[in-house]
Amino acid sequence: MxxxxxxxxxxxxxxxxxxxxxxxxxxxxxxxxxxxxxxxxxxxxxxxxxxxxxxxxxxxxxxxxxxxxxxxxxxxxxxxxxxxxxxxxxxxxxxxxxxxxxxxxxxxxxxxxxxxxxxxxxxxxxxxxxxxxxxxxxxxxxxxxxxxxxxxxxxxxxxxxxxxxxxxxxxxxLPEASRTLRCAAPAGQVPELAFALARCPAEASAVEWMDGELYVRVEGGAAGLQKRVDQLAATLGAMLEADGTGRRAVDPVSGRDETALWDAVASARRPSRPPLSCRVVTRPRQFSDFHHWATVAADEAGAGLSVTSDPCIGVHDVRFTGPLDPALDALARLRRSLAGIGGTAVVRAVPRSVEGAVVWGPPPAAAAVMATVKRALDPGSTFAPGRFSPWW
Amino acid sequence: MGLQAVRDVSLDLLGPDGVSDSGADLRSYSCDGLTGWRETPGLVVLPRTTRQVATIVSACARNGVPFVARGSGTGLSGGALPDAGGVLIVTARMRQIVSLSPEDRTAVVEPGVTNAAISAAAAPHGLYYAPDPSSQIVCSIGGNVAENSGGAHCLKYGFTTNHVLGMEVVLPDGTVTWLGGESWEAPGYDLRGVFIGSEGTLGIATKVAVRLLPIPESVSTLVADFPSPAAAGEAVTSIVAAGIVPAAVEMLDHLAIQACEAATNAGFTLTAGAALIVELDGPAADCEASFDLVRQHCTEAGATGIRVAADAVDRATIWRGRKAAFAAAGRLSPSYFVQDGVIPRTALGTVLERIAALAAEEGLRVANVFHAGDGNLHPLVLYDPAVEGQHGKADRLATRIVEICVQEGGSITGEHGVGVDKACSMPKMFTPDDLAAMRRVRDAFDPAGIANPGKVFPTPRLCGDRPGPYTPHPAEVAGLAERM
Missing domain, CATH: 3.30.465.10 (Uridine Diphospho-n-acetylenolpyruvylglucosamine Reductase; domain 3)
Structure with missing residues (x-):
């Protein structure tokens, strides 16, 4: 060192x-x-x-x-x-x-x-x-x-x-004030909720979905915050009622509870959790497809599944739990499904035994140009050669 | 010989309607928005599809013929200045909005689509495209990508690079590929980020995937009059210190006010030393509270009058006044240089004093228009080409202003780009090692150097034979030659 x-x-x-x-x-x-x-x-x-x-x-x-x-x-x-x-x-x-x-x-x-x-x-x-x-x-x-x-x-x-x-x-x-709304939200309802939240004029600064719960953060000036919270709560409430499942509660969380809530989300996103964590990216409206395929892949492979997602952005952290082999099988199945919609899945927290093709998946369209840029700046492959293997 | 081969390929591909090779036609493309630089291209082509662009670029690569891409030709740094022995590839006929997805808040458009047309197409869905260069009604998204265009509202919302998710590009060897995509993240190196702002030196974008934002619930705009730009600058400092992020903060000095008012009757106060336009947007609840604070800070900084835009029409009038500033300078002077330096915003007072002193030294007038929130200055150096020696003086003054910006820790260009105009100023801001690192990336994309050659990078031919920091050529010092 x-x-x-x-x-x-x-x-x-x-x-x-x-x-x-x-x-x-x-x-x-x-x-x-x-x-x-x-x-x-x-x-x-x-x-x-x-x-x-x-x-x-x-x-x-x-x-x-x-x-x-x-x-x-x-x-x-x-x-x-x-x-x-x-x-x-x-x-x-x-x-x-x-x-x-x-x-x-x-x-x-x-x-x-x-x-x-x-x-x-x-x-x-x-x-x-x-x-x-x-x-x-x-x-x-x-x-x-x-x-x-x-x-x-x-x-x-x-x-x-x-x-x-x-x-x-x-x-x-630093925002003067912050509040987070939390509510139960089944995966099937996430796309329409995300669609509404991303366009809500109250401007949420974070929307996160984690295994059946939705968290919506709003922050900014203290004077206007309550109105914005109310606006977002109304948007959520109206859609949850339309769902007809009886899940009405939209709880505002603030202060220490809010910090703890986001710490829990961060902890779930921490990629080092075994056995296999991967970053999946789709377009926002493809959330339902993604979630369905991840569930099916885990089921068929016999792996456990935990999903944390930014549904408004289409960035999802997927953890397949249980032994490594079924988890790898689930990843392969998920990738096959994602290929049809241009989605990507990259393993983070790579187990040592796994080879590059499994980590990175299919190469991006411009992989050859990326390789050329790598050679241009680091012709001797001094810096972490093979990190992106087998892409370059 | 090479050019002839490319001409034949282009004629086969596009027919006579898509190819110009006669004198008058060619000359109409001889400059972009920076009219001081002129060069007649060897050939002009107007493709309609990615495949056509790729075929033409391939032909250029095979024959060693340089090519330059051009959108609407509104650029202000000569980035689309043609190459005399090369092909000018005009994207004006590629203007389809390929797709628009309200659910994803994205659109995929062809490069010739105008900036404003994207927002117009998105408006029925309550969405818009945020970057708003002053030329947005005519400038193309392909040109915006090449120049990483900003605009008055980039203080809050960022630049083209923050709003483009990916591009389909034709590389200088004719290969078609995507850099980035239609999603928020793409694995591998962020080549899209390097390509945006590379001024056509890495290839041609043939499709652009952009992010769209929800139209803000509320917009509030005011114009505050101040006795001096320094006082207006104080107001900006206290607004920012209060934690308010305005959507835009624009300043006009006394001379610029005269020009804009004469051209547009926007209602600026002619006696004011400076006018400050402050716009807030976002959630109504937030805007109301912050807007009161902004008025308070302006008053405390010595504002002599505050006009609040009554409605959308009034707001549009104010913006029309501001955005017409460059064209309006023609009311003050037969000719002028537009400069585009950036300084740390807090250095504003010092820099304006230095500009005024330099202008007095040269016996010239400078009208100042700037994006006061982010320190992007657009001094308009006014001169009369009919007066012997004034052009040279004005050019020298414009160059010295940019040097002041760099000395103050700023940049030679905030949004107009380097192009051919500022290539020789690059060594003022970057070391030879910095430039060499950039060149390595350029060479990786374009080893033959046929994509927009002579732009961005200083060359001995353009800047004199001596490598290293720019020094005026003796002929320039003697007033016998000009870089413009």
Whole structure:
């Protein structure tokens, strides 16, 4: 394990590793070890934990420059002093995730519905290529179209293109007040509820469905909050009544109970839970198809099933429970069904025994171009080779 | 020779109606919205389908012929400036809305569809497309993708890149593929994010999948008059500090007010030192509370008058006044340069003072229009080409303004793009290593360098022989030559 503290040190280490034919695996908080395939036991682990000192908060400009190794919780704490936050809420139950790690995985939580993901919030980056080149992309201002937006390329690249050493992020004001509505909602009713909620003028900032319950978060100015809560409750109530099943209760939750509720959702989304967790993406209106197929796949394979979903966005976390083999069988069945509607399923928290084709599924249309970009930026395959195998 | 081969392929494919190769026809495509740069293309083609675009691009690749894509030609950085020995591929005939899904809040459209047409098609479903460049009535979504267009409302809603889920593209070797898709997430590298804003140097988008947003329940707009831009800037700072995220905050300085008012009669106060347009949108309950706060902050910052838009018609009048600013500059001066720098918003006062000082030095007037919420300045450098030496002075002033923006930690372009106009300014903002990293990505997509060559990246031919940071050519310093 090496632990550089500056971009220059990263450059030196990376260049030496590359020259010696070594493989470098970049690690932040180590909370997403199972995203993509591991690099093998002889890889040099480059920890970004020493890149945690940079912090410049331009609160009036609503931006901050932050070392990639800073933990997200630490960052949010510092920003909150000025009433701001980086508007991402990825599942981070141990508090170990770093800014750079969340960026490299483009991990996000329920409030992406309102704020987007790291992809939308990072406005500049400093990174080190495998040949030791230290380069920048973007800048320090939110509005900027000068040059290629390489931050987009690095976001979600799982440490395979460069070592990200520093990020510039745009910030949002901390919401003054927040409330969450919860109600029972059978899977069959989710699409129409999601459709109504996504268009409700009260503007929910998160809609999450977890094994039969729906959670709707609304946040913003304190003065207008109650009206918005009422509006959303009315929207939900009307649709639940139309269902005719007698499930009427729409409970508002606030304060500590609300925090606990979202912690539970984050915990369910935590991908490291065995034996097999995967991220499924469909179009929002395909929720019913997706849920039906996941249920059938689990049944036929003899696996258990747990689903947490952002139905307004079409992003679902699926966990097949029980022994590994039936879980893998269920995944294969689900993928076959998804293929017909252009949906994708990618395994997160990869069991060591599983091969790449099972982890990643069928390659995206542009896989060949992605491979070319990887070769262009990392011609010696220094950074986590095989992470996206067999795609490239 | 090569161009002739591409012409033959195009004629076979599109017929004479889809191919222009005669002098007058070609010359009508010689520039985009930045008319100072002109080049007559070798050939103009007007394909209607993805397959036709791919066939033409393949022919270009086989014959080593450069190609440039053009949408509506409203770009302001010369991004669609033709190549004299190349093909101009115009997407104006690709204007079908392929699909629109209210349930998914998405639409798939062809690249020639105008920005405003997407919102018009979505309106019956209570939805709209958020990015709103001032040219939205005519500019095409393909051009928006190429330039990563913003608009007045991008402070709250973001840019093209935040609203496009994926594109079908024709790569520079003629391959057709999708980058991203119609879902919110796509596994693998985010090539869509790199392609958006790459100004046509990585290929041509032939279908664009966009996100649509629900039309906000409530919109409130006001115009506040201030004695000076600095005072108006104070108001913006306190509004932002109060945790309010306006949908748009626009500022006009005294000179810009004169121009806009003369052109549109939008009702701006001619005696004001600055006008601040603040718009809030969202849930009615939120808007009402925040709008009162905004008025309070304006008053406290010294607003001499506040006009609240009475209704949608009144609001449209205000926006027509603002969005006409560039064209309106023609009322003040026979000619002008539009600049597009960005600064950290808090540096506004300093930068305006420096611009005023520089303008005085050159003996020129500068009208300032800006997106005050995000620090995107559009200084209009006014000059008279009939006065000897003024064009050169104005060009130099425009360039110096952008340099100030970079010195203040900002950017050389907030939304107009680099194109050919600012390629030589790129080294002001990026190191040779930064540019080399970008070029590696460019070469990965386009090893032969035939997609919109000469744009974005500084080249010795364009910027003088000396590599590294831009320095004015001696002839320029002597006033004998101009970069424009």
């Amino acid at each position: 090496v632990r550089p503290c500056t971009a220059a040190e990263v450059a030196k280490l990376v260049k030496e590793a590359g020259a010696g034919g070594d493989v470098v695996e970049v690690v932040g908080g180590g909370t997403k070890g199972g995203w993509g395939l591991p690099s093998g036991t002889d890889a040099v682990t480059l920890s970004t934990s020493g890149l945690d000192q940079t912090f410049g908060h331009a609160s009036a400009d609503q931006t901050a420059v932050v070392g990639a190794g800073m933990r997200l919780g630490e960052l949010q704490g510092r920003l909150s002093v000025k009433g701001q936050w980086l508007a991402v809420d990825p599942p981070d139950p141990t508090g170990g995730a770093t800014l750079g790690g969340v960026f490299s995985a483009d991990d996000a939580g329920p409030r992406r519905m309102r704020y987007g993901t790291m992809r939308d919030l990072v406005i500049g980056a400093t990174f080190v290529l495998a040949d030791g080149t230290v380069a920048h992309t973007g800048g320090k201002v939110i509005k900027n179209v000068a040059g290629f937006d390489l931050a987009k390329l690095l976001c979600g690249s799982l440490g395979t293109l460069a070592v990200v050493t520093e990020l510039v992020v745009r910030l949002h004001p």
